[in-house]
Amino acid sequence: MSANNLISRLLRLGLPLLLLSFGQLANAAEFNWMTRGVAGIGMVVADAPKATRHYQQLLGITDWELSDLEVQAGDQAAGVRVARGQFNGMTLELLQPLYGNSAISHYLANEGEGLFHLELAGLGSEALKDAEAKGYTSLLQLADHGGYRAQWLDSWARLGVNIKLRTSERSSLASWGDIQLAATDLPLEATRITQLGVVVEDAMATAKAWRELLGIAPWAFVDFKAPAVSNGYYLGAKGKSDAYVHVAYGYWQASGKKFELELLEPVFGPTPHRDYLRKQGQGAHHLSLGRVANHDQLVAAYVSDGIDIQMQSDNGGEGRTATYLDTEAELGWVLELTRAFEGLGSLPLVKQLPR
Amino acid sequence: MKRVAVARWLAVGIWVGALGLSAGASAAQLSVLSSAGEPLATVMITRTLVHKPQQDLSDNGYAPHGVTNQSAVELTRFTSAAGRAHFPHAQGQRPVNYRLRKPGYRDVQLLAKLEGEVLSVVMEAESDPLVQTQLQPANTWLSALDFDGDEKLKKHFQLNCAFCHQQGSPVMRVDRSESQWLEIIKRMGGYGARVADDDRQALAQHLSKGYQKLHDNPELVPAPRAWDTDLSDAEITEWPIGDGFSQMHDFLIHPNGFIYVGDNLFDRIYEVNPETGDYTVYKVPHDEGMKLGGILGNRFTNFPKMENYMGVHSFAVSPSDGHIFITPSMQQALIEFDPVSKEFITHKMDEGFYPHTIRADENDRIWFTLALSSKIGMWERAKGEFRVYDLPARSVKEWAIIKALPLILSFAPDSRPEPSVDRQSTGIPMPYGIDVAPDGRVWFARLYGNDIGYIDPETDSVTMIKTPFNGPRRLRVDAEGNIWIVAFQDSQIVKYNPQARSWQHYDLPVANELPYSLNVDRERGTVWVNGNQSDTILSFDIATEQWQVYPMPRRRTFTRDIEVAEDGSVYTSNSHFPSWQIEGGQPTLIRIRPQEKSQHAVGMKEPSADKKMQSTSESEVAVK
Numbered sequence: 001m002s003a004n005n006l007i008s009r010l011l012r013l014g015l016p017l018l019l020l021s022f023g024q025l026a027n028a029a030e031f032n033w034m035t036r037g038v039a040g041i042g043m044v045v046a047d048a049p050k051a052t053r054h055y056q057q058l059l060g061i062t063d064w065e066l067s068d069l070e071v072q073a074g075d076q077a078a079g080v081r082v083a084r085g086q087f088n089g090m091t092l093e094l095l096q097p098l099y100g101n102s103a104i105s106h107y108l109a110n111e112g113e114g115l116f117h118l119e120l121a122g123l124g125s126e127a128l129k130d131a132e133a134k135g136y137t138s139l140l141q142l143a144d145h146g147g148y149r150a151q152w153l154d155s156w157a158r159l160g161v162n163i164k165l166r167t168s169e170r171s172s173l174a175s176w177g178d179i180q181l182a183a184t185d186l187p188l189e190a191t192r193i194t195q196l197g198v199v200v201e202d203a204m205a206t207a208k209a210w211r212e213l214l215g216i217a218p219w220a221f222v223d224f225k226a227p228a229v230s231n232g233y234y235l236g237a238k239g240k241s242d243a244y245v246h247v248a249y250g251y252w253q254a255s256g257k258k259f260e261l262e263l264l265e266p267v268f269g270p271t272p273h274r275d276y277l278r279k280q281g282q283g284a285h286h287l288s289l290g291r292v293a294n295h296d297q298l299v300a301a302y303v304s305d306g307i308d309i310q311m312q313s314d315n316g317g318e319g320r321t322a323t324y325l326d327t328e329a330e331l332g333w334v335l336e337l338t339r340a341f342e343g344l345g346s347l348p349l350v351k352q353l354p355r
Numbered sequence: 356m357k358r359v360a361v362a363r364w365l366a367v368g369i370w371v372g373a374l375g376l377s378a379g380a381s382a383a384q385l386s387v388l389s390s391a392g393e394p395l396a397t398v399m400i401t402r403t404l405v406h407k408p409q410q411d412l413s414d415n416g417y418a419p420h421g422v423t424n425q426s427a428v429e430l431t432r433f434t435s436a437a438g439r440a441h442f443p444h445a446q447g448q449r450p451v452n453y454r455l456r457k458p459g460y461r462d463v464q465l466l467a468k469l470e471g472e473v474l475s476v477v478m479e480a481e482s483d484p485l486v487q488t489q490l491q492p493a494n495t496w497l498s499a500l501d502f503d504g505d506e507k508l509k510k511h512f513q514l515n516c517a518f519c520h521q522q523g524s525p526v527m528r529v530d531r532s533e534s535q536w537l538e539i540i541k542r543m544g545g546y547g548a549r550v551a552d553d554d555r556q557a558l559a560q561h562l563s564k565g566y567q568k569l570h571d572n573p574e575l576v577p578a579p580r581a582w583d584t585d586l587s588d589a590e591i592t593e594w595p596i597g598d599g600f601s602q603m604h605d606f607l608i609h610p611n612g613f614i615y616v617g618d619n620l621f622d623r624i625y626e627v628n629p630e631t632g633d634y635t636v637y638k639v640p641h642d643e644g645m646k647l648g649g650i651l652g653n654r655f656t657n658f659p660k661m662e663n664y665m666g667v668h669s670f671a672v673s674p675s676d677g678h679i680f681i682t683p684s685m686q687q688a689l690i691e692f693d694p695v696s697k698e699f700i701t702h703k704m705d706e707g708f709y710p711h712t713i714r715a716d717e718n719d720r721i722w723f724t725l726a727l728s729s730k731i732g733m734w735e736r737a738k739g740e741f742r743v744y745d746l747p748a749r750s751v752k753e754w755a756i757i758k759a760l761p762l763i764l765s766f767a768p769d770s771r772p773e774p775s776v777d778r779q780s781t782g783i784p785m786p787y788g789i790d791v792a793p794d795g796r797v798w799f800a801r802l803y804g805n806d807i808g809y810i811d812p813e814t815d816s817v818t819m820i821k822t823p824f825n826g827p828r829r830l831r832v833d834a835e836g837n838i839w840i841v842a843f844q845d846s847q848i849v850k851y852n853p854q855a856r857s858w859q860h861y862d863l864p865v866a867n868e869l870p871y872s873l874n875v876d877r878e879r880g881t882v883w884v885n886g887n888q889s890d891t892i893l894s895f896d897i898a899t900e901q902w903q904v905y906p907m908p909r910r911r912t913f914t915r916d917i918e919v920a921e922d923g924s925v926y927t928s929n930s931h932f933p934s935w936q937i938e939g940g941q942p943t944l945i946r947i948r949p950q951e952k953s954q955h956a957v958g959m960k961e962p963s964a965d966k967k968m969q970s971t972s973e974s975e976v977a978v979k
Contacts, residue, residue, distance in 0.1 A: 235610055236611055236694035236695035237609070237613045240630055241630065242629075243612070270612040
């Protein structure tokens with residue numbers, strides 16, 4: 001092997017390795033978002049105290065703390081009433097606009113009640129700097145409320161949900177009152193919120209946006225369509241499966257907890273995702289209790305409480321049932337739960353977006 | 356090695372070969388040749404099940420309320436230029452029958468017992484011109500009736516005598532004397548036809564003389580339009596529902612993927628699952644003591660059976676909750692059906708008669724024409740209130756008749772005074788089609804009034820526009836806000852541009868077709884037109900102004916409604932009245948897939964991820 005050949009070979013092999021190393025160093029220098037888990041979820045509601053009763057009925061949340069905040073939206077101040085409750089390790093914030101113009105009041109006026117933000121806690125101001133460097137701007141700011149500070153990123157268009165960054169170590173808000181509701185007998189002890197479902201125009205583009213901002217990757221893409229999907233039910237139509245939703249799965253994994261992100265791109269056919277996209281456009285659509293052992297018992301309990309099944313289908317094989325409950329009137333979003341099956345079954349994994 | 360089994364079909368002199376080849380796991384392939392051995396293109400092949408699914412039809416010949424039956428689904432395809440057609444498996448149901456049809460050739464019936472067969476068929480040309488002419492669609496006979504050059508009388512005849520059924524179909528064109536024709540015209544008047552009193556005698560003369568002339572000289576009946584050569588991409592599916600006494604008038608493609616079809620004469624809704632062919636019947640309830648025919652009374656006393664207390668007519672779906680709204684033509688009411696709970700609610704109203712075509716707007720207001728009283732009705736769901744818009748009368752006499760209508764209808768049907776009928780149908784301008792434009796305006800047409808108009812819901816104003824054509828029956832608005840209207844007895848479709856206030860006329864590509872209705876596929880820029888004299892459905896590409904004509908599998912197909920599905924396929928229903936005139940006496944729900952390249956290829960948006968699977972980029976990995 002001549003010296004020239006050797007240099008040439010080294011260059012061919014080494015240069016990419018060298019560049020890859022620099023790339024890794026560069027990545028390592030980037031802010032790491034995956035040090036804390038998803039701390040909470042925020043929902044816009046018309047009347048926070050009143051809305052707590054729906055969360056008691058459907059998720060069994062009995063204890064709520066009420067706070068009134070003044071957030072900055074650009075150069076304007078806006079009042080927000082917040083009801084905070086805990087659901088098996090996750091903080092739920094019900095956000096009621098009080099006065100002034102803000103993204104929260106606009107959301108309520110334009111979309112009605114619904115999912116608004118995903119809260120990432122304790123990441124400090126470095127997270128904000130990283131997001132700004134990636135082109136995200138501030139949607140709302142809570143400068144200081146007794147040592148509690150937070151920023152909301154304007155990420156709806158790219159991620160399908162807003163990101164709330166709690167930049168303070170303090171996690172509790174000064175409260176002016178409590179609501180204590182009676183316990184329900186719903187068998188929810190073993191459940192937690194495991195997934196946020198986002199309806200999107202383009203699953204790949206949205207997955208890339210999540211990867212770019214938060215480093216969430218890999219993403220797995222699955223096609224929900226017949227024959228892997230069967231026994232469909234939606235809008236009163238039983239036995240239909242002629243629909244197609246292209247879905248991407250990614251995971252937020254930190255502090256030993258895994259939180260799933262599901263990006264749902266309706267392709268054709270009758271699905272709640274198609275109708276959500278038509279009515280509201282891209283956005284956060286549902287929360288899932290995930291795969292629960294007592295799925296049938298829970299569904300029966302909800303139905304006996306007057307909650308209808310919005311959609312149901314077997315995904316990846318008979319009995320691998322996913323259920324959407326028709327909770328939009330009560331919660332502004334859809335509650336999902338599935339039977340306790342493993343893996344994808346016969347659902348085709350069609351593509352991956354790597355790290 | 357091919358093993359060829361050949362059987363002779365003595366009755367029709369056709370050679371049929373069953374080739375022992377596999378055409379796929381469970382598919383069949385048919386190869387069609389002329390007697391000269393040349394491949395025959397554009398042969399319509401319809402596959403039917405020999406053993407029909409067992410159905411519970413224990414409620415007066417129909418499925419009881421809430422009972423689900425399986426329809427005997429039929430599939431039609433056309434041969435390619437190479438004379439071949441391919442059929443997917445028939446849900447494992449064998450044997451099946453194939454009926455082959457091509458104008459100018461004798462029909463072939465073929466029994467296929469095995470899955471995966473390759474069948475070779477020879478079709479013989481029809482040598483008897485009389486037989487050939489008799490089998491032609493009604494429009495060819497209608498076009499040969501010249502009424503001695505009285506074009507206006509012919510159009511009046513077409514408007515009123517092709518209102519519900521074909522003219523020139525075999526049962527219509529048998530030789531009859533003038534007095535027999537007069538008797539028929541009188542009977543049809545009792546059913547609701549509005550032939551002018553002064554025209555009845557002349558009409559009877561022309562019909563008697565005209566059909567006799569054509570029977571004596573069948574060569575005067577022109578040949579039908581040749582079928583388009585590119586039909587081999589198309590697929591037509593039919594779901595037989597109801598029977599020869601039904602009238603499957605209008606229907607709805609619901610956002611849940613089911614099709615809801617209304618039997619106008621038997622107050623039943625058929626909920627059809629197009630994936631499986633299952634259908635469930637729901638009976639529309641009526642008040643105790645209601646009479647057949649409702650407000651109009653029973654006009655069909657000589658029919659063997661009838662259950663039209665309400666008269667299920669037209670369908671619209673609420674954008675807010677998917678509830679279905681139905682016009683019951685025989686009552687002063689609106690019916691609401693919840694497809695989840697399967698419950699009916701009847702909203703009664705005090706004003707207006709004959710709720711007809713119905714549409715919903717984005718604000719959950721339900722708009723419908725009131726055909727007999729020249730009004731537009733609106734049900735505002737948010738308030739739970741009706742609002743009625745009066746449309747202007749064309750004359751003082753018409754105004755007086757419209758005002759007197761409640762009084763006239765207050766009499767018992769058999770003692771009701773009947774105002775005289777003139778060519779203009781004075782007193783009954785008949786608001787008919789209706790649609791909501793993208794800008795929220797509500798457009799409507801008056802069939803006898805020869806005008807269209809719109810309501811601006813923002814101002815509640817009504818604007819009328821005279822049409823430069825006859826017979827504006829049903830209409831739709833395209834994505835740009837243009838109004839597409841059928842010119843029924845003028846055999847055209849017409850586009851009205853509200854901005855430019857201009858009209859553009861388009862002749863139909865089929866002679867003497869009388870288009871009942873149309874719909875616009877706003878996404879693909881296509882106008883779909885209900886033919887009902889030529890046994891066809893027609894599509895018109897707005898950009899290229901090109902027509903495509905789809906022959907229907909059943910002779911004597913008369914359709915009134917057409918809906919576009921999400922994937923670009925279209926649905927219609929064979930609503931010939933009476934239905935026993937349909938070939939086989941069987942009404943069907945019909946789906947046309949214009950291009951059957953793949954199950955959902957028509958206009959389907961592909962996920963971006965799939966597009967990129969062909970050339971995977973550095974950051975995406977296809978999974979095998």
